[in-house]
Amino acid sequence: MTAxxxxxxxxxxxxxxxxEEHGTGSPLVFVPGWTFTTEVFEHQVAHFARSHRVIVVDPRSQGRSSKTLQGNDYSTxxxxxxxxxxxxxxRDAVLVGWSTGTLDVLGYVQHAGTSALKGVVGIDMSPKPLSVSSDDWVEGPLDELAGAWRAFLRSPQGQRDFIIYYANEVMVQRALSPAEQDWIVRQSLTTPHYLASAIFADAMFCDFSAELQTLAQAVPTLYVLAEHWAETATAFLTRNFPLVKTESFGGHMMFWEHAERFNATLTNFIEELG
Known part of the structure; x- marks a missing residue:
């Protein structure tokens, strides 16, 4: 493994x-979710850099990337x-997006198509996070999401409180240590609350259904889903995107909490690509 x-x-x-780039070999690209950074994929980098050219990226206004008032949307x-x-x-890259990082991936397809891709893995995010249909896989009821935005994403303290709640109640299935919780919160806070608010709002109003349809028809596509909504999410994907394969285990951050199982799942997917 190279430095x-x-x-x-x-x-x-x-x-x-x-x-960042780690290792050599066929490219494997990871994109973190809303306000998170390259650090979240620490277990994937350590594992896959032994055999792949692993690239992890901080999206615009996240991590060590520039903080800007422009382009805080998933198409950009x-x-x-x-x-x-x-x-x-x-070329022939496997592209992996976690949470709203999946929207980055679909935004990539919107702009660049699929010719540089060998396969795609989306981790636990609907291509259409809000819908009026009760059969769709969504982030939650509109009133609940609007209430969360109003209550939490208007101040630094609100953002901290939101991430602490989400980390403990949705991201993992076990108790976080104080150090683990602090690490998660510090990642999120690299994005100021006023930019986090804008990115969150854009995520909720995205609809990349057409891009997911294009993607699934062109290259093998796998969605790894959290257990808490796997039944709804799997039914939604099967009904609307029948070419998308699904796996389900753990919480929203299953690739970190259950890294060994996730890495095995991703390894199997890559091996099936040939």
């Missing part, structure tokens, strides 16, 4: 995104990711 190299790519005037995040692919000349 990691952290680098920056200018994706717009005055706007840089941070990324996808365009940024397309520029990274072009800069690194990535």
């Amino acid at each position: 990691s190299v952290g680098s920056y790519l200018e994706v717009a005037p005055g706007v840089e995104i941070y990324y 995040h996808g365009a940024d990711l397309a520029k990274l692919f072009a800069s690194l000349e990535l």
Whole structure:
């Protein structure tokens, strides 16, 4: 395994995104979710850099990437990711997005298509997070999400409280240690609350259904789902995107809490690609 190299790519005037490369081999790209950073994939980097060129990226306004008032939406995040692919000349890549990082992935498909992709893994995020249909897989009722936005995402303290609640109640299935909780919260707080609020709002109003349909028809696509809504999510994906394969275990952050099982699932998916 080669040493990691952290680098920056200018994706717009005055706007840089941070990324790291680890190891050599076929490219495997990881994108974190809302307000999170490259650090969240620590277990995947350690495992897959033995055999792959692993690339982890901080999306715009997250982690060590530039904090900007412009482009805090998932279509622009996808365009940024397309520029990274072009800069690194990535081909036959497996692209993995966690949570709203899945929306970055679908935004990438919107801008760049699927020609550079060998396979895609989406971790626990609907392509259409809000819907009026009770049969759809959504983040939650509109009133509940609007209430969370109003209550939590208007101040730094509110953002901290939101992440603490979400980490303990949704992300993992066991008790977090104080150090683990602090690590999760510190990642989120690299995005100021006023930018976190804008990104959250855009995520809720996205609809990348057409892009997921295009993606699934072009390359093998796997969604790994948290247990708490797996029945609803699997039925939604099967009904609307029958080519998408699904797996389910753990909570929203199952790739971290159950890293060994997730890494085995991803290894099997990659091996099936040939």
